[in-house]
Amino acid sequence: MGSNINWRKNHPQRFRELCSKANKTWRHKIKNELYKLLGNKCANPYNLNHGDFENDPRFLQVDHVHNRGAEDRREIKKHRANYYNYVLKQVKAGSKEYQLLCANCNWLKEIKRKEEIEIERNKKKNV
Ligand SMILES: [Zn+2]
Numbered sequence: 533m534g535s536n537i538n539w540r541k542n543h544p545q546r547f548r549e550l551c552s553k554a555n556k557t558w559r560h561k562i563k564n565e566l567y568k569l570l571g572n573k574c575a576n577p578y579n580l581n582h583g584d585f586e587n588d589p590r591f592l593q594v595d596h597v598h599n600r601g602a603e604d605r606r607e608i609k610k611h612r613a614n615y616y617n618y619v620l621k622q623v624k625a626g627s628k629e630y631q632l633l634c635a636n637c638n639w640l641k642e643i644k645r646k647e648e649i650e651i652e653r654n655k656k657k658n659v
Pocket residue numbers: 574575576580582633634635636637638
């Protein structure tokens with residue numbers, strides 16, 4: 533144990549490299565597991581024609597099914613690098629709150645959300 537600590541002291545750069553590599557691998561594993569559980573493709577809530585992009589993990593993002601906006605951003609900030617692990621735990625516990633969306637659907641969801649806010653605002657104005 534003692535020699536281990538000495539090695540760290542003598543090779544701070546190498547130690548940091550190993551840590552960050554292990555961390556990257558771990559995050560990658562967590563992300564893969566989470567994506568797999570979420571079906572590994574875009575949930576496609578608007579029935580768009582996705583072509584080849586639907587199954588490409590590079591375009592996929594984890595999305596909270598029900599918009600919580602600020603609350604979600606707070607969670608992401610709180611968990612930072614561990615956000616995937618945090619979501620993974622919830623999905624494993626049976627949460628249906630998360631889905632995968634491609635960038636296009638995510639963007640469309642945001643547009644629709646803003647439209648809904650606008651509609652609500654106009655409704656209130658007309659009352
Ligand atoms: Zn999509």
